[in-house]
Amino acid sequence: MKSYDNHISQHMLAGVYPSNTSMISNNEQCSQSSGFQIDDDIQTTNSCSEESVNSIESEQNDEDDLSPNGHGVSRCLQMNNNCQDIHEQYSTVHPAEHFKSQAAVWVLKTKECHKLTTSTMTSIIEDVTSFNQTVLSKVEMAVNSALENAGIPISSIPDLSEIFNVDGIFGRPFQGLETAYLQEKYCKQNCCFVKPTPILLGTVQKWKGDGPNRKYETIKETMIYVPLLSSLEALLNDNLILTLVTQEHVHIDGMLQNYYDGQAFKNNDLFREHKDGIQLILYYDKVEVCNPLGSKRKIHKLGVFYYLIGNLPAKMRSKVHTMQLVAIVKKSYIDKYSMNAVLKPIVQDVKKLETGCTLSLKKDPTVIFGTIAAVSADNPASSALGGFKEGSQAYRFCRQCYITLGEIAHVFHEDQCDIRTPEQHKEECKQLKKDHSLSKEFGINRKSALDKLKYFKVASGALVPDIMHDVLEGVLQYETYSRTYSRETLHRIRHLKQHN
Structure with missing residues (x-):
């Protein structure tokens, strides 16, 4: 502990x-x-x-x-x-x-x-x-x-x-x-101190102590939450950050430079009305703080949530200094109380931001609008946030479409797949609530707390793909090997033809 x-x-x-x-x-x-x-x-x-x-x-x-x-x-x-x-x-x-x-x-x-x-x-x-x-x-x-x-x-x-x-x-x-x-x-x-808040997830009864001092105690199981709106207010009170967040984006026709240029931004009702709305990029991952080969592995494993402001230039978004902690909780508590229980305080603050939240910027009350623009995580973590099947061996393992495990070997293009939509996902969650046996067919474990937001939906493609595992450590090595092998084979065939 x-x-x-x-x-x-x-x-x-x-x-x-x-x-x-x-x-x-x-x-x-x-x-x-x-x-x-x-x-x-x-x-x-x-x-x-x-x-x-x-x-x-x-x-x-x-x-x-x-x-x-x-x-x-x-x-x-x-x-x-x-x-x-x-x-x-x-x-x-x-x-x-x-x-x-x-x-x-x-x-x-x-x-x-x-x-x-x-x-x-x-x-x-x-x-x-x-x-x-x-x-x-x-x-x-x-x-x-x-x-x-x-x-x-x-x-x-x-x-x-x-x-x-x-x-x-x-x-x-x-x-x-x-x-x-x-x-x-x-x-x-x-200083600009934002006090972390412990949030009670539940309690458990345990025996504590030894011998005559042994007694039955109530243990509080909590998560640590750094209030999102207070953290955002402190960050926006920085002169440079505020200037960069509110400056007008320069768009170049035909070029996709950042979130501003994509269809997700253009189709978002909040960002259409408030061009300078705060684009929150949420990040979640698990971290093992003990020896992963030792006897204490998984016992103290943590789930950590961070956010950064997508309005910032790409150079600044890549800096560790601009990534802010939102919450930290034991992974065992997430498994016990569900991901939705952990996401609840985050969703509550983002809801206030979606309807317009008054923050004190340079001592002046200022109404700020914003929402979650995207969620970045590895595949299991992203699926857990969205309420989808988390294992790569699940029947419908993809959070973007309805491809099955049997189709993965011969389906390689988006046009060949049925893409998930927010409307269809909402209907499936309703059916799942009535009959949980449909979980395998839909590839859904539960309705995500993130879907309670007005301008963010988990089935809209906002749970972005995991480029590191899917591409850099996934298909890229096979594609590179295949192309290299093909070139070597062609070279040998030509060499044999020349000698024959």
Whole structure:
């Protein structure tokens, strides 16, 4: 159980900072590239100009942008990697707090980007503080010497001794951030923290303890949910993200560049009415946190749900920083309480988004529309989300059509198959509720909770194919082998003809 809790805590860290550790103070939210703004007297400069943002779409194939020295997007995606470029104007009101916020950015960025343990990060903080104090003392000696040589009395400069105080804000920049507890406490109080919510799935009665202390207890079985709307609100409060999400898509006739150009977008009633509606791409997979060959396999196996915003340019969607945690739950709980029970809180939030949800963006109430545009997962996971048969050996194993296991060897084109439709799927789910023996004939286990959404249907092709297993690890290797073998055979035949 300990490994499960530790894994949850790590994923919670990924989910509760939806702006990718873009820190947000009590007074003002900030972008990933522009650092902090603690109060009105502290000014920051956004390193991503409007020109660099507008050039993203026109430079989709420019590989230079992927390097740390590239243009605006890659720079802003590196978790405030250019905090040193911020032009600060220190106020006399909260200089210590402003300096501390910069130190918090550095701690979080260093720990998460380099995947450091808590003990390692604590050791680094101690060493950096010691080095900082040593340098500060040397600088103080040099400044005092220079002032004496210039004939300037040190006492005539007010607050000079306080600036070089090794126990001050410059000597101890990480004061209040020395431990993981203090770092988390500071983030909860000053940053854009979205608190994960435990959701009760059910209870079980178990004996706990040994000997005279043995007693019967009620154990709560829960999932961890990061509220989708709160996470989305925090993400959209990032200046760069909001600009990219709301900018107009440039369409090139005859080219399929992204979701905007496909029929799924054009036929979606919500996106027809709200062109800038939020396109949520949901991702689900299972992860084994223990040794897959050990005795604890499957016991602590987890199901994890993530989302990303499809409105973002392709370059940003491929970055891990833009993928946000939605939920994490034990795989055994999914099997016990059903996938629909786990999807319930996600569906409830998406329903609110479909009808228009008011979010606070830059302190202004803004109505945002959106829905799930697509679901990305491997074949078993995607079928589980849609309520279809999950095994590859099922009679009707495909979530896109009605092909049977016996037809798979000689049916290779979509035109030869009966494609599933939302209307037909709805009718089949009604019949299945009355007679579950039809499950094999329909290739359906249950009606999915995702079908409760108005603008997303599991039988509309939105459960996208698993390209890695179906193509890269599937037919592609056989196709490549077949073509290679055919060329070798033709070459040998020609060689024999030449010699005969």
